[in-house]
Amino acid sequence: MKKPFGGSFGAPKHEDHMLGARQRIELPMRRYGNSEQVDYCIVGVGSAGGVLLQRLARAGFSVVGLEAGPFWDTERDWVSDEAGSYNLYWNELRITGGKDPLALGANNSGRGVGGGSVHWAAFTPRLHPSDFRVHSEDGVGVDWPISYQEIKPYYELLEKEIPVSGPAYFPWGDPHGYPYGPHPMGGCGDILVKGCTRLGIGVSIGGPVAILAGSHGDRPHCIYRGFCIQGCKVGAKQSTLISHVPDALAHGAEIRDHCMVSRILLGKDGRVTGVRYFNSNGREVEQKAKATIVCGYAIETPRLLLNSACPGHEAGLANSSGTLGRYLMAQAGNVVLGRFEELVRMYKAPPAHALTEEFYETDPKRGFARGFAVQTVGPLPISFARQMMVAKGAWGWGMRQVMMDYNHWGAIALLGEILPWEDNRVELAAEKDDNGIPVAKVTFNLHDNDKKMIEYGKNKVMEIMQAAGAEEVVQEARYAHLVGGARMGNDPRTSVVDRFGRTHDIPNLFVCDGSVMPTQGSANPGLTIQALAARTADYLISQRSEVFTRSTRSTTQPPIRYDLSPPGTWGKGVPRLT
């Protein structure tokens, strides 16, 4: 067998902290004292927390991010290996129940700087304009307090910052194009294109994904190794760890890793004074801050606010509405697997690289409100075996037999809109974690509209798989993503935060992550979460010190700040659409 030029590949011979194959940052960073009152304390440095940290630091605020997981060195910590990527996920105990319980952990929960964006597949479709008016248009769910037009400039900005590869013309929702060209196709993309084309269904190829089709600054382009959801060692797939955190640190932000926040602290004046957390030595300490932003995602954010209950806020902080933890959503993510006579080898290329949104909007003929997308996935052997365990009931010799045909199978998946329901929620369980903090209990039930959507959508995806020429088609029911639990709204009686993420109850406490989303559409939530974070950051920056002292709240959206993007954002081409 051939050897690499210059011998076996080894670890980089330098002391720098690596973020991808070529990007290195110098640590240590700026450090604040616990008793030093910083401007902003951010709880959770994931998709939203990373963007907020970068924006606020660039604007000159003192800001500390507390992250429960590690600050990754990608060369040291990440591997091209399924089982070896265990530590990327939030694997601590949570209780999952209800009639249709959700799988958590690797399925939807990140841990460590970058959060879920470290292990997302990086599909980045926008929400459609209709998603913001679901109740007005379809009489289900709830309207957002903002319109598509208000978030649109932030979609456009983040698509350049992170940046997104995809077609020059993406036809669904509000049509637009992408700054980096589409990726070459892999086996599952070819299947989706073939099946859709034979059925007359439009399909987008090569994106939109936050994976580089060409090098970008110190980030190399994709090498098509297929381990996207195991963490991109290349640095081609975006995470806030590599797109925003380096710029945040360069502008004076501090990130404390291995710090688990246990409680948000409330002062006598009804304002938040900071947080209490277990530091990396396991000691419980406090950080003072003029304002606090919780960015813990749809389960840990409600859990922290519920665990911060105190006199006057017995049901949890920011929960006067009683909606904290409620209206939790996951998307239907049924995986449809097809066996082909010819080889597919679906482990190559990013799992995410082609999709159709032809079924996204409500179609009264289908008998349910809202819709779904169909996307490529690319399960690696362990995931595939676990899918076969359910989809075919495989075990024993049957498992060995179907796995020997792994390279003959391809996979595409449903991504369907499940509506927000009051009974789908996060509460506190009786069990506690290693720090003695009560863990989350998640309850999830499908409702009638959801079941009809899943049945129709699943059958449509199977039809596409058959049209592509599969000789055997099976499917596994599953869910993808999590949003909701601290939803935004104009009415303090029915929502937790306002249109900018400020809690209705406490003027210097904010929530910014997927939990604020009132509905979810059939788009993967990662881009929307980052766009909302950039929008909240612009709002906070425009308020200057008013957030720290005043209780009045402005509800006017400030102009977008184009001068706060990380380096390398500008000068990239986006075809102009007229």
Next chain:
Amino acid sequence: MAGSIHDGRPVNPNTGKPLRQRSQPGYYPGFSTLSQKDFWDDATRRIVLARLQNIPSIRFFSPEEVELVTAVCDRILPQDDRDDLHKIPIVNCIDERLHENRLDGYRFDGMPTDQEAHRLGLQGIAEVAQHMFQRRFVDLSPIEQESVLETLHDGDPPAGHSIWQRMPVSRYWLLLVQDVVGAYYAHPFAWDEIGFGGPAYPRGYMRLEGGEPEPWEVDERRYEWAPPPGSPSAKFTPVGGSSEHKGSPGQGSTH
């Protein structure tokens, strides 16, 4: 249903004779992911080689449990067609996970801890074996052992009811099977068997379409084989019996 020494082996369907044991079953003879290890990054190389070189010692299961869980794993993921040098360790991996309390990030409401679930499940399997064959599970023939496990797969075990009242049998079944396949298909010998290319950083893949092999991968060369005659695990039937098992969402991450 007396077992013979060979009834655990897959057979040549034309002759009915047991297949000889191989160092590498599967349709990719000569394919070796490990031959590419110089092209992998350090961290990946370390973690994959450890699966061959540093097999964790047993710390969770008792000696009696090890005997039983080994026999169970040998049927959940049979390796009778592999020679002794190329069998993939499974029990040690599960034992390590339970000893180190490596959770999957959630526990179903009403389920005991993963550790307790595995212990209870083994007791349940022992009781079903006694009920069906009046012998210990480990003393049964492979086909008999499979028929014991089949009752769990079907969600209808004929004994151990006090255990299955504390823990739904289908939830235990999925926990067990996913732990076993998680260990087997993490091993480079299994990657060679199924033709999975394995780690590919920093080199990457270049032939993405049409199922074409990389220059260092090999073409598929199929041969005929069949599971041991009468093997219950060779049937594909839904977990939990005829009514599709409800409420067991997919485990891994997809999109």
